[in-house]
Amino acid sequence: MKTISIVNLKGGVGKTSTAISVAAALAERGKRVLLLDADHQCNLSLHLRADMDAPDVCTILDGEEPYYENLLQHTYLRGVDIVPGSLDLMAYDLGVLNGNPQRRAAIRDFAAALAEDDVYDYMLVDCPPAFSASCAATLYAADEVIIPTSIGQYEEWGVENLTRQIDGMLSVNPQLHLGGLLVTMWHNAPLVVQGEARMREAFPGRVFRTVIRRTDKVGESAYYRESVLDYSPTSAAARDYRKFVDEYFGGEANGEVKV
Ligand SMILES: Nc1ncnc2c1ncn2[C@@H]1O[C@H](COP(=O)(O)OP(=O)(O)OP(=O)(O)O)[C@@H](O)[C@H]1O
Ligand SMILES: [Mg+2]
Helix, strand or coil, X not given: CXXXXXXXXXXXXXXXXXXXXXXXXXXXXXXXXXXXXXXXXXXXXXXXXXXXXXXXXXXXXXXXXXXXXXXXXXXXXXXXXXXXXXXXXXXXXXXXXXXXXXXXXXXXXXXXXXXXXXXXCEEEEECCCCCCHHHHHHHHHCCEEEEEECCCHHHHHHHHHHHHHHHHHCCCCCCCEEEEEEECCECCCHHHHHHHHHHHHHCCCCECCCCCECCHHHHHHHHCCCCHHHHCCCCHHHHHHHHHHXXXXXXXXXXXXXX
């Protein structure tokens, strides 16, 4: 199982939309995916109609449930399960977590137990827009990080800041590496086209070729609580997310063995 954290300290850049859409695209290719909602806003859980009264990610952080089976919920997306988020995540303190190795390792241990039993192919973690305790715990557990980002100067500064934080995490999680930057909400406007070129120049080789185009279908899909791939399979964003999964996961996502 590969654990991928979807992170950006900036809000509203498409992290949750990316988590749902990538999970849906992987499931279309027959992959088994677990979504972990590490955000107190719980957008991912609400969008995917999770049972919010069931045990959530805080149960993992508190080490209260030794059997992972009791934490996993099926979603309406075949092949995609979820561990829901909780508003209580706001109360977790980064300093306290860092000072408590057992808590810091809670999500990593949870992932290790799932990997040992080969329950999923991928665990995708949707992070809050902050370097919070839950975000740190997921980076401690992750193999890779995907940074969705819209285009703009603030966004570019945010990514610079985040890549420094990720480098800082390498001392506690040496296996962590940057999968790449995914440009979201792309549209054909001079600011976006020039900003994308700047982003590629600032982070050479780190920005995925595929960009996710802006379309209202993504926002509409939330009202219907469906992935955009189901809600509007031929929309620009749905097609882009499928293309992104092909680019990022390559043969891995199609069941081919990489040599
Ligand atoms: N490709 C897209 N085209 C148009 N709108 C989009 C696209 N991707 C995301 N959005 C919209 O932008 C808003 C923010 O997206 P999303 O919630 O996925 O971002 P986020 O980074 O998870 O936000 P937060 O930091 O608050 O968790 C939502 O209203 C969503 O519907
Ligand atoms: Mg979000």
